Amino acid sequence: MGPGLNSRKARGALRTSASISLQMLLVLLATWVTLWLLGKAWPVIWPVVIALLLTTLTWPPVRFLRRHRWPPALAATLVMLLFLVVAIGTLVGIAVPVGAKSGELADQVVAGIAELRDWAAGPPLNISDDQANEYLNTAVDKLQASVGSIATATLNGVGSFFNGLVNTIIALFLMFFFLKDGPRFLPWLSRQLPGRLATDVPAVAGRSWDALGSFVRSQALVGMIDAVLIGIGLFVLGVDLWLPLAVLTFVTAFVPIVGALFAGFVAVVITFVTNGGTDALIVLAIIVAVQQLEGNVLQPMVQSRGLGLHAGVVLLAVTLGSSLYGIVGALLAVPVAAMLAVFWNYLREQLADRPAVVPEPRTAESATVD
Incomplete structure (x- = not known):
């Protein structure tokens, strides 16, 4: 009776382990399918998420205007225009001072490189000019050998930039509709689902x-x-x-x-x-x-x-x-x-x-x- 009982316990444990393993495999498969679907749908997902993030940032002033009897379309348009002005102004506020200082920064970069070279020539590194020139020539040779890869990466970067620009425009349009019709979305969605x-x-x-x-x-x-x-x-x-x-x-x-x-x-x-x-x-x-x-x-x-x-x-x-x-x-x-x-x-x-x-x-x- 003892060996039979042990055998039944072993079979029960084996069935339990098999069931848990199957469940883990199903979870991993579902995770992989979910990630695969997210990857395929990413060109659609990311403009929606960007639009939702921008909407959460700009919704409070729209809500304030709507509570003061502004038409939804007018409130959404005004807030969106103000948002674009602030965003463009922020970019200009970063780019213009940097551009104005670009010549000075370039001169200071050259001076900094010379200072770094003088420091490297002393102890403890003691790198001579000949060694520095050799390192520089080696870097130039590697750079020349990678011209094709750099050109390909540059073209891919340009393509990604224009793709991002198009998706940003889509996100802005979605943002306008979310600001205008946001409160009506969930009731509408509830009526469409069974x-x-x-x-x-x-x-x-x-x-x-x-x-x-x-x-x-x-x-x-x-x-x-x-x-x-x-x-x-x-x-x-x-x-x-x-x-x-x-x-x-x-x-x-x-x-x-x-x-x-x-x-x-x-x-x-x-x-x-x-x-x-x-x-x-x-x-x-x-x-x-x-x-x-x-x-x-x-x-x-x-x-x-x-x-x-x-x-x-x-x-x-x-x-x-x-x-x-x-x-x-x-x-x-x-x-x-x-x-x-x-x-x-x-x-x-x-x-x-x-x-x-x-x-x-x-x-x-x-x-x-x-």
């Missing part, structure tokens, strides 16, 4: 909208604080381009992790070129301190009631998005991950709310009948 979908899909859409709004507001607040603190540091050190660099810090804050690294790198490089190595090290220390304040204090406080995504999830999402779709992927990775998290949490809630099938208690009479 059965339980008429409740579930609008509920998920409403939560996704809240998550996107939380993302935009939190990133804007954190970016503003970073820009103010770093801008004050650059101003105190006397960096000529402190204002464009502060604006760049605010704009790139909407790309989590990657944006902060890029803005910090640009600030350190420009400070090194214009003010020298000592000020560049001070700027680097300021940026590291601000980023530590952001990561350990600001982000947990601001986003604790927002997206609910762990920092590791954010980092993986940004890494995956940037590796697949470049800058656009890095920008949209966190909002897309937040919407996926919303869908998963809603699905888990619905499954948890299903009443369990509880067997009726056995009474004395039923036990007697048995």
Whole structure:
């Protein structure tokens, strides 16, 4: 009897393991299919997500105007025009000062290279002019050998730029319609769907909208604080381009992790070129301190009631998005991950709310009948 019981337990354990393995395979297959579908639908998804992000940013003034009896189309048009003026003004505010300083920056870059070469010639490196020229010739030869690859990459970059420009225009049109007809969308969607979908899909859409709004507001607040603190540091050190660099810090804050690294790198490089190595090290220390304040204090406080995504999830999402779709992927990775998290949490809630099938208690009479 003992061996038979052990055999039945082994078969039961084997069946349980096989069932769990099958379920894991199905989950992995569903994940792969979902990612594949997202990749195929990405040209449609990313203008929609961009439009939704811009809509969450501009919806409060539209809502204010509509509450004061402005027609929806007029309110959406006015706010969208003001948004375009602010966006274009921000780009001009960054590009014009940098362009005006371009000649001076070029001269300072040459001087900085010469200073770096003089430093490398001394201890502890002791790199002679002949060695430096040899390294330079080697780099030039490698660059010439890579001309074809560079040209191909440049053409691909130009194509990606125009593709991004077209998608941006589509996103702006979608943004206008979202601002104009947004409140009517969920009721309309509910009427178009059958059965339980008429409740579930609008509920998920409403939560996704809240998550996107939380993302935009939190990133804007954190970016503003970073820009103010770093801008004050650059101003105190006397960096000529402190204002464009502060604006760049605010704009790139909407790309989590990657944006902060890029803005910090640009600030350190420009400070090194214009003010020298000592000020560049001070700027680097300021940026590291601000980023530590952001990561350990600001982000947990601001986003604790927002997206609910762990920092590791954010980092993986940004890494995956940037590796697949470049800058656009890095920008949209966190909002897309937040919407996926919303869908998963809603699905888990619905499954948890299903009443369990509880067997009726056995009474004395039923036990007697048995």
